[in-house]
Amino acid sequence: MKAHFRLLELSTTKRVELLDITKMVEEVVGDSNIMNGLCLVFAPHATAAIIVNEDEEGLRSDVVKWIEEVFPHNGGWKHNMIDDNASAHLASAFSSSSRIFPVKDGRVFRGTWQSIFFLEMDGPRRRRIMVEVLGE
């Protein structure tokens, strides 16, 4: 069994933003030389998330709109008495800061319309993503 890690870094440019990281994740899996196992994509952040969906311009703006409706920025949150990002914390907690994929025959097993996104919700910031490939 082998565990292969790589810490990716990226910069976001807006408060709420989706960045497609599919190619970066697939490169880590390719470099790992692990043929069968799992790939964990993990953001060590409490105001961001990892989600999986189609990379289509309209849908990316729908995601931003949905987040702002369900996790309103000015929702009367108590955490905003000491900071201004309670909505991002709530959305991160309930969206999950990670996603996990099968690795089969050396590749990330995913559907045609499943791109992997870093979801920034308290940007712009410098952010990190840990990609771990476990298997053999």
Next chain:
Amino acid sequence: MKAHFRLLELSTTKRVELLDITKMVEEVVGDSNIMNGLCLVFAPHATAAIIVNEDEEGLRSDVVKWIEEVFPHNGGWKHNMIDDNASAHLASAFSSSSRIFPVKDGRVFRGTWQSIFFLEMDGPRRRRIMVEVLGE
């Protein structure tokens, strides 16, 4: 370490629908001969999800009602200018297309009221589910 894969296939019959796949998943774990490790249940789809909950008729219809309220089908979504399933994409992105379970002593470790469901949100369709058991 061993990685055991099986691709399940199923057909859904409604636009939004829950299918209990617990027995299918447990059969894969039994056939794997893996005693201790993990079981990943992964749907390679961007308009469906895997969720875990009690298999009770009223609750299944509550899940459908909740989805239609929180991810409204006619929500003025931009993605609907090129397709008609933005609500399913959003619900899939935020519900997650996978769930993972401990495998202990050759069995899926889960609670009495935790059944495993494939959640269709853009049916009816033919769908696939990858079940991976990793361990030894």
Next chain:
Amino acid sequence: MKAHFRLLELSTTKRVELLDITKMVEEVVGDSNIMNGLCLVFAPHATAAIIVNEDEEGLRSDVVKWIEEVFPHNGGWKHNMIDDNASAHLASAFSSSSRIFPVKDGRVFRGTWQSIFFLEMDGPRRRRIMVEVLGE
């Protein structure tokens, strides 16, 4: 490869409540002597969840408020004809009853503001959490 399991037990005191279990999880990882792999934190319950976020008093009450708004206790749910906890079931199904973390150099890899919480939504009750560390 090694799989190390420990079943934690705790008691909750309110209907909806967050309990910080970070130290308990990290103790299991330390005791496992596994240096590189994964840590799965899994609640075998259909009316609770595991979430990850900042352990700040205001934010903890924001989480409770958000849950009660998005999963209303009196939402006209059909499951409430046989029980009174449909909202907890729905919130558990869509929040997920588990979270997974990289284990690197013998430690849980997580961000500074990422505490691990057991989220009770149908308390007070006795509850269990399975912590599994997989790796070597």
